[in-house]
Amino acid sequence: MNLGSSIFIDISRIQQQREPEVLGERARASQRVHPCYQRRRQRLQTQENKPRRSLGLQPRAGRRVRTDPCQTDSRPPPNNMTTLRHRRASRGKEPAAAEVQPQQHSNCCTHHHHPDGSLQGDWSWGSIIWTSVGLSVSVGLGLLCCIYVATLHENDLWFSNIKEVEREISFRTECGLYYSYYKQMLQAPSVQEGLLELIHDNLTESRRTINLLQRMNIYQEVFLSVLYRSLPIKTYLEPVYFYIYTVFSLQAVYVIALYLTAWLLSGSWLAGALAGVWYILNRVDTTRVEFTISLRENWSLPFLALQVAAITCYLRPQLTSLQQKVMVWLMFVTTFCFCLTWQFNQFILLVQALIIYSLDCVDLLTTSQVTTLYLVQVSGLLSVWLLQFCNSMILGSLVLSFIVAALFVRHCQKALQVRSDEHIFKFIKSKFAFRPTRDFDASLYLCEEAFGLLPLDTLERLADTLLLYPYIPTLLLLSGTLAIAALKNLSRSEGGSEEKDGAAEAFRPDVAYNLLHTLLYGLVAFSTMRMKYIWTGHMCAVAAHGVCSAELWTLLLRALRCNSRILLRIVRYAVPLLVIGFLYFKFWPKLMNELSELREFYDPDTVELMTWISTKTPKQAVFAGSMQLLAGIKLCTGRVLTNHPHYEDKDLRDRTRQVYQVYARRSPEDVHEILRAAGADYVVLENSICYERRHRRGCRLRDLLDLANGHIMDGPGENDPDLAPAQHPRFCEAVQTDGAAYAALFTRTFQNKTFHVYRLKKKRRKTPRSLSESAAAP
DSSP states (O other), X not given: OOTTOOSSOOHHHHHHHOOHHHHHHHHHHSSSOOHHHHHHHHHHHHHOSSOOOOSSSOOOOOOOOOOOTXXXXXXXXXXXXXXXXXXXXXXXXXXOGGGSSOOOOOXXXXXXXXXXXXHHTOOOHHHHHHHHHHHHHHHHHHHHHHHHHHHHHHHHHTTTTSOHHHHHHTSOTHHHHHHHHHHHHHHSSSHHHHHHHHHTBOSSSTTOOBOHHXXXXXXXXXXXXXXXXXXXXXXXXXXXXXXXXXXXXXXXXXXXXXXXXXXXXXXXXXXXXXXXHHHHHTHHHHOOTTTOTTOHHHHHHHHHHHHHHHHHHHTSSSOOHHHHHHHHHXXXXXXXXXXXXXXXXXXXXXXXXXXXXXXXXXXXXXXXXXXXXXXXXXXXHHHHHHHTTSOHHHHTOHHHHHHHOTTHHHHHHHHHTOOTTHHHHHHHHHHTTTSOOOOHHHHHHHTSGGGSOOXXXXXXXXXXXXXXXXXXXXHHHHHHHHHHHHHHHHHSOSSSHHHHHOSOOOOOHHHHHHHHHHHHHHHHHHXXXXXXXXXXXXXXXXXHHHHHOHHHHHHHHHHTTOOOHHHHHHHHHHHHHHHHHHHHHHHHHHHHHHHHOOOOOOOHHHHHHHHHHHHHXXXXXXXXXXXXXXXHHHHHHOOEESOOSOOOOHHHHHHHHHHGGGGSSOOHHHHHHHHHHTTOSXXXXXXXXXXXXXXOTTTSHHHHHHHHHTBOOSSSSOOOTTOBOOSSXXXXXXXXXXXHHHHTXXXXXXXXXXXXXXXXXXXOOOOHHHHHHHHHOO
């Protein structure tokens, strides 16, 4: 194969150096096939036992085209090599079979590369062994990542030796809420009764009966509980270990998906190995699964990575009809699992839909490919919509509206009264408004570090593992090439331009998709730090493609005027091996030191609180407090809550804002009335919130409440002129003084260094005598 071709090579040179497979495809596409080429194909098919078909990779090349002895003219026979398929002229209608394959110039993203043999259809023993080695390495790296994060989790908490209540407390914030439903399903007498309890739940929100399967993405907990009940492993494996090991195993799936994506893009499984190694070494920036096990993203991102790998394979040329169907079903299954396990799926798919739309605009995808990808997204979303009992948040999502029609999006959201995700739009509006906001929900997100801009030390860590250095040149080179190809495609007129300019500039659609994927999700990551986990994993695959890509190395060697087939092969395999070797010698000792550090879970105040609640309060008691703490109370004690961390509900957000008035400057009568309206029997106050110093002034929870209530904030600093001093002291501080007004409504029942628990007294109704006495009083 001539690997020294430039980015855009003229048509005459392509005709002189075309390969047998390409010549055969184009000859079949012509209206009249030369009889000599028919005999040529028959001889080639007789020599090969099996046809060369691929799983999303282009045919192997490298043989020079010999002149057919029956060809009498030095010019090539008439064919369709210079025809151009104009999709804009026939939008909505699939082109004829003779027009499906557009002419592709041999640029850095269309040049035939060397995919591994068995993936390409070469079933020789050498190719089978080489491909088997690659697949084995992918599984090995996945298991290595799984064991690595599981060991870190064990060493950090000494999880195997702490008490059950301490294990449950270690599921912080919303993680504890999600895990509590897995525990609840296991404690139910049967699966049917457990499902009914979830569908008609009155423990998660006091005085309300909600459908948890509709409100939250907890089907994974339901599935695991049913699986644990069915498997004969109860005597060998505790339920909590079955849960956490399943999540850690998904990290192995994540690594394997990135491995396959890099392999498909570059044609070498060494790229997959490098992507897997980079993912593990950059663990701090690629995952946080070891200390936030139950977060929805830890369930969903592995399926998103699998979906990207399936899309990459689907967009490869020359797939058989059966292979295309398999890829479509794989895309649907992975999209469905991704949507089912994360409530923010619609925003991720919206970006993906924009990528598909952009590629469609520049004619880099066929009509059938665009339609199929959109239908996969719509089918996945609608399937989840049905499983979540017709959740209006999904049906009114922007991504679904964008796919169906841009005009329908506004009317759809108004008609369905979608308010579940309006806090997300408030957050986005406030984040890019470049001015402060007093909206409580938006400020609650904006003041968290995870929702701020990506810190620069992230790039320093990525550069330390050598990930950033190949990623940036690869990004720039591919972006420039894609821009040139897109501009040339867009600049062509509707007719007759192919005779003047030759064939349209093409760009490998699988490379184009992955390029836009990493670009757009990179922008999302830079704007919101929490979203970096979507970007950094895929970043490993793109960087590995740049290191192992034959096309990109060809351009570099050609620029250095030292291009040759032997040198290309040496560089292409030597460089990734050298990088892996360097990373091994630099980071292996650090990994061993990290794994040797032993810590232990220690939170005696929270353990004491949970023990007291479990033993000293009624089982139907209702507790109010911070969202993070209440999730742990539900998991450890099973008590009823007033609010919780799953913030995707308008009524819950309003109630949370009201319950948080215990940290504002409000009168004891107001606080008592608010808590009683929420059905609370006990309220838990935390010193870490009441006297918070972690956030700067203006971002402390008490400051957010003061601003929302129109009160001046605590401490030195400026205040807006329309803010007024509060009429009452801060409740969480004043109630601890046991003043008469507070003691009349609240009774302290528990106290330690961190928590104060108060029981709400029933408010006495004034008798006629007391009313007359109060009226006579001066």
